[in-house]
Amino acid sequence: MAETTINETPVLEILQKCPTGIKGLDEITGGGLPLGRPALVCGGTGCGKTLLAMEFLVRGATEYDEPGVFISFEEKSEELTKNFASLGFDLNDLAARGKLLLDYVHIERSEIEETGEYDLEGLFIRMGYAMDSIGAKRVAIDTIETLFSGFSNEVILRSELRRLFRFLKDKGVTAVITGEQGERTLTRFGLEEYVADCVIFLSHQVANQIATRRLRIVKYRGSTHGTNEYPFLLDEQGFSVMPISSIGLDHSAPTDRVSTGIPRLDSMLEGKGYYRGSSVLVTGSAGTGKSSLAAHFVDAACRRGQRCLYFAFEESRNQIIRNMRSIGLDLGQWVDKGVLEFRNSRPTLYGLEMHLVVMHRAIEEFRPAIVVIDPISNLLSAASEMEVKSMLSRLIDYLKMKEITAFCSALTVGGGEGGRTEEGMSSLMDSWILLQSLEGAGERNRSLYILKSRGMRHSNQVREFCLTDNGAKLQDVYVGSGGVLAGAGRIAQEAREKAEALERSQEIECKQRDLERKKALVEARIAALRIGFDSEEDELERAISRGKLHREVVTQDTLAMGRAREADATPPPEGNAPVSGKRERR
Amino acid sequence: MSETKQDDALSPLGDTTGEFQLALEESGTGNYLLRLYVSGMTPNSIRAIENIRQICAEHLEGRYQLEIIDIYRQPIFAKEGQIVAAPTLVKELPPPLRKFIGDLSQTERILLGLDIRTKR
Numbered sequence: 001m002a003e004t005t006i007n008e009t010p011v012l013e014i015l016q017k018c019p020t021g022i023k024g025l026d027e028i029t030g031g032g033l034p035l036g037r038p039a040l041v042c043g044g045t046g047c048g049k050t051l052l053a054m055e056f057l058v059r060g061a062t063e064y065d066e067p068g069v070f071i072s073f074e075e076k077s078e079e080l081t082k083n084f085a086s087l088g089f090d091l092n093d094l095a096a097r098g099k100l101l102l103d104y105v106h107i108e109r110s111e112i113e114e115t116g117e118y119d120l121e122g123l124f125i126r127m128g129y130a131m132d133s134i135g136a137k138r139v140a141i142d143t144i145e146t147l148f149s150g151f152s153n154e155v156i157l158r159s160e161l162r163r164l165f166r167f168l169k170d171k172g173v174t175a176v177i178t179g180e181q182g183e184r185t186l187t188r189f190g191l192e193e194y195v196a197d198c199v200i201f202l203s204h205q206v207a208n209q210i211a212t213r214r215l216r217i218v219k220y221r222g223s224t225h226g227t228n229e230y231p232f233l234l235d236e237q238g239f240s241v242m243p244i245s246s247i248g249l250d251h252s253a254p255t256d257r258v259s260t261g262i263p264r265l266d267s268m269l270e271g272k273g274y275y276r277g278s279s280v281l282v283t284g285s286a287g288t289g290k291s292s293l294a295a296h297f298v299d300a301a302c303r304r305g306q307r308c309l310y311f312a313f314e315e316s317r318n319q320i321i322r323n324m325r326s327i328g329l330d331l332g333q334w335v336d337k338g339v340l341e342f343r344n345s346r347p348t349l350y351g352l353e354m355h356l357v358v359m360h361r362a363i364e365e366f367r368p369a370i371v372v373i374d375p376i377s378n379l380l381s382a383a384s385e386m387e388v389k390s391m392l393s394r395l396i397d398y399l400k401m402k403e404i405t406a407f408c409s410a411l412t413v414g415g416g417e418g419g420r421t422e423e424g425m426s427s428l429m430d431s432w433i434l435l436q437s438l439e440g441a442g443e444r445n446r447s448l449y450i451l452k453s454r455g456m457r458h459s460n461q462v463r464e465f466c467l468t469d470n471g472a473k474l475q476d477v478y479v480g481s482g483g484v485l486a487g488a489g490r491i492a493q494e495a496r497e498k499a500e501a502l503e504r505s506q507e508i509e510c511k512q513r514d515l516e517r518k519k520a521l522v523e524a525r526i527a528a529l530r531i532g533f534d535s536e537e538d539e540l541e542r543a544i545s546r547g548k549l550h551r552e553v554v555t556q557d558t559l560a561m562g563r564a565r566e567a568d569a570t571p572p573p574e575g576n577a578p579v580s581g582k583r584e585r586r
Numbered sequence: 587m588s589e590t591k592q593d594d595a596l597s598p599l600g601d602t603t604g605e606f607q608l609a610l611e612e613s614g615t616g617n618y619l620l621r622l623y624v625s626g627m628t629p630n631s632i633r634a635i636e637n638i639r640q641i642c643a644e645h646l647e648g649r650y651q652l653e654i655i656d657i658y659r660q661p662i663f664a665k666e667g668q669i670v671a672a673p674t675l676v677k678e679l680p681p682p683l684r685k686f687i688g689d690l691s692q693t694e695r696i697l698l699g700l701d702i703r704t705k706r
Contacts, residue, residue: 106668113699115675116633116688121625122657122669129661151671151687 015222018138018174021059022052023361024241028226029217033198038168038175040195042187043202048213048234049178051087052202053140054080055238056176058089061099066137069101069130073146077102087238103130107150114152120160124167131171139168139175145189165194186218197221203229212351215241231353233361240361251400253277258370258405261300262293264474265433268450268459274431275455276369277403279396281376281425283410284435289446289465290409291315292472293433294372295324295331297407302334306369310342311359313378317342328470341366347378352391355379359395363404370405376425377410389425396428430454435465438486445487448474464490618642618650618700619679625672626658630689634673637690645702 017031026032033039033056041049057068072080080102081091094100103126131139144161151157168175177195179187186192192199199218204211214229232241257272266273274280280297282290298308312320320342321332334340343362347355363371379388399406410425426432431453437444448465450458463474464486478485478493485493622638624631635654642650657664657672667676671687677700684699 103665105670107670111683111685113684113686113695114688115686115695115699116691117630118671118673118688119625119630120670121628121672122623122664122674123671125625125657125661125672126664126669129664147670 017223018060019064020056021063022055022239022241023364024230024232025215025239028215028230028241029198029220030223030225033174033176034221034223035174036169036172037197038165038177038195039198039200040177040179040187040191041200041202042179042181042191044181044204047181047202047204048232048239049202050075050142051234052200052239053142053176053178054084054089055087057100057138057140058084058091058094058238060138061094067099067101067134068138068140069103069127069134069136071127071130071139071141072102072104073107073141073143075142076104080104087236089238098134101130101134101136103127105146107146109150112150118153118156120147120157120164124164128167128171131173136173139171139173140178141175142178143180144177145180145187145191148189161191161194192218202232207351212353214353231351231357233354233357237361240357251277251397252403254403258306259300259304260293261296261298262472262474264463265448268461268463268474269431269453270456270458272456274405274453276405277400278430278454279399279406279408279428280431280433281408281410281429282433282435283412285412285437288435288437289467289472290411290435291320291374292324292327292467293435293465294374294407294409295320295327295329296472298340298370298372299324299329299331299334301370302331302337302339305339307366308334308340308370308372309362309366309368310340310372310374311362312342312344312374313347314375316344326469327467327472341368352379352387356391356395360398363399363402368404370407371399373406373408375411376408377412392425393428426452431458440485440489443487443489445489447477447486617680618646618677619653620650621653621655621667621676621678623655623657623664623667623669623672623674623676626656628672631673633689633691634675637693637696638675641690641693641696641700645697645700 016035017029017033018035019026019032020029041052043049054070057070060066060068070080075083084091091100091102095102105123105126127139130136144164147157147161148154165177177191179189179191181201182188182190186199186201198220201216201218203214203216205214206212213232213234215232216229217225217227230241232239254276256276257269257274258276259273260266260269282293284290294310298310301308310320315323317335321330321335324331331340335342341362343359345355345358350358359371359373376392379391396406408425408429429452432451434449434451436447436449438447439445446465446467447462449460449462452458462477462479464477466473466475475490478490620638620642622634624634638652642652655663655667657669663669667674669676673687673689675686675690675696677684677686680701686696686699690696
């Protein structure tokens, strides 16, 4: 038997609790209902009292091995069995295994004649007998107020009721008593005055045509408990309460990263992507590619084998798969492999709190690593801004606690920053990617930039976000004197630049060729000059040698003449000899 | 069918009442089958037993069968008889089924409820 104790109250005798096994209820009651005491569950018609009572017994029987007795004043055993079969509770099987005993108490006013003093010992004996026969630890009584319609003597009834609750306490069973909501009181006949330990109130409110079931713990003697109204869900899995009060800010902070699925976006985020367990918000006006960004993230995660849960509030599953195929992403394969699951619903299907409950449960069931909410802003249509903010903070807190990476897209109206949605959400989000439409030159182009990303040095650059047949691509936008250009503008600008560059390079080439030509010309001239010079030099040298030769001949002649005349005069000094020698060569 | 039963009180009853019908036929004591469920010997129980015995003796002499069941000893009967209050007198036969709760001190109401016409 799982008994939880709480230590908040410094009392000598610590109140022991009996876990109900109902999702969420044990959390807000701090462990369950008061052990061995009756608890009152009240509320209007059709708010789920019977279901709560029954699930308390069924969970007790199946999860805590505590047999239970269900005393029904309203529905026959067969009817109950049938009704709960649709919730997956096989009451017959539990009854056959001695875990559950259904006892229908039939009270028909027209059959009963009061003829004097009486008490309700018959009921006590029946209950006592039923409990003893299966060793019940839990009892549910639904709805004991029927007694008031069957018997007219209220004095006797009230004293007997008091005795009944004492009897239950003496038996040591944990009991759930249901009661119909009264006009001014919690229950029509004031049962709350007998059951003083724990009172749970269920309501079913309709606001903006959306019905939400809520649960509130009116009173829990000797224990702390959540005091808020908690939405709860009744469906094929029974009762689930969402402890939606913020869990707190003590969640862990993983440092590892998950890829965004777009390499260039990763590189804008220090080359690694988002932090695991962080919350990512993508905002943008209609058609800026929010879902495509989400699909990339999901695709990359599935490729790594991480489970993804995709809450779609706008499109159906098949539509998303089809649309993403157009940018080259096959999400269908991941659905087939069971790593990706879509949960599609209309935001107005139920209230915001209900959405939260449903999402919670889906997350609990599927245990994803990544949750996509596309788009989160659509939930706005189901509630007011304040409610959305509180819901989101609870959801984000919850996801962080579970270390699930949350990817939320939000639609902004008008394409500007600071839309209504963001105001409420931006502070909750760790990373905020803004998708914008850049309008100009007769076209709209998608651009992407990272508005914030906590705890990392992210790029401050605007990128053009292109959706191609092979997935989303990020491209540098043209930033220059003409402003930021994207799309055809960017392409035109690039072409222009290319042309200019080409022109420039051609010009350079041209000049180079010019230079070459000039150089060649000069060289040719130099060669011609040299040739001229060479021939001139030759001529001169020949003349010189001719002169020298002539002079030598003259000298020889003179000497010969002198010899012949036997003159004593000597020929002129030798210093003139080379010149005359050269002249001689001539 | 219920009309037949009332008109011809001594004749065999419908199949629906099976056992009781047989019991009645065999005993041949009369058309009233009364069961008094008491919870031990409380003052209320004792008064109820005394009162019903007296009523039967006065008004149903020779045409009734009275069973007194202590649901303390036989709690299963409390469930089967759909007993909530104690003491409870159940008029099983003739139909319609009626229940009288309390110590049966209000004789007039009981006679009316038992549909005993001949009052003295």
